[in-house]
Amino acid sequence: MFKKRENVAAIEEGKLLSPKFDKDGLIPVVTTDCKTGEVLMHSYMNAEALKKTIESKEAYYWSRSRKSVWHKGEVSGFIQKVIEIRIDDDQDSIWMSVDIGNGASCHVGYKSCFYRSMPLGKVENFEKVEMEFKEKKKRFDPNIVYKNKTNPTKI
């Protein structure tokens, strides 16, 4: 489907796309905001999601909770327009830069899934590390947008 991975030099220094999918058929994807550089999400694609994303220029992912390809925004309306897709040295992870307009990317309601920051420095007790909320206000109410949908977060 994609170029077969045959040697390290071609994978690292070549021009042909030869992504490595893990034993579950997935590749991790980092999605950033094209305007601010913020990391919006960390997620996964299978080969089909990657192909659909490249061809449609809209983000498709693999949902590990629903076990299916997922067109980002199909429920919330928060489509991600793809501006650029890069792959790393050994072609086993993807960086995608997207335009979300004034939308949001996090199912909890925030713009970015990464809305909490940890304190740095010596820690007395790792069971009590208190983080700071970097986003103060949700962009949407998930109880309205995702009404009757199962929360993908698992303990």
Added chain:
Amino acid sequence: MFKKRENVAAIEEGKLLSPKFDKDGLIPVVTTDCKTGEVLMHSYMNAEALKKTIESKEAYYWSRSRKSVWHKGEVSGFIQKVIEIRIDDDQDSIWMSVDIGNGASCHVGYKSCFYRSMPLGKVENFEKVEMEFKEKKKRFDPNIVYKNKTNPTKI
């Protein structure tokens, strides 16, 4: 070691750090340049690497090829000074913003591991997708810096 994961509300909306490590004991980490927002690396930490990173404010990772905790820069000298660490909604991935000065993050010699960009739009043949090099020049010669070290890239 960290706060036990007990309920979804606390994981998503709480302040306490309760990272989820996968069945191999790892959590994926996205590392970005604090000055430009570029994604530099996608890698993994185990609990020990995360603790060392928080306390020392220098990046430690888990090397899946060497199966050990790895102080980034211990061979190359390209230490990453940690500016901020965030965690995502379900606390199963990390975003770390770092200062690398004029250094580099990629074992192939580039500043970012994500030095190649794919073309977007209709694809005739997915076996022949030709990427563009976005970094034109390596920042160091890996044959000198990593002399006698095994290349971590696997087919």
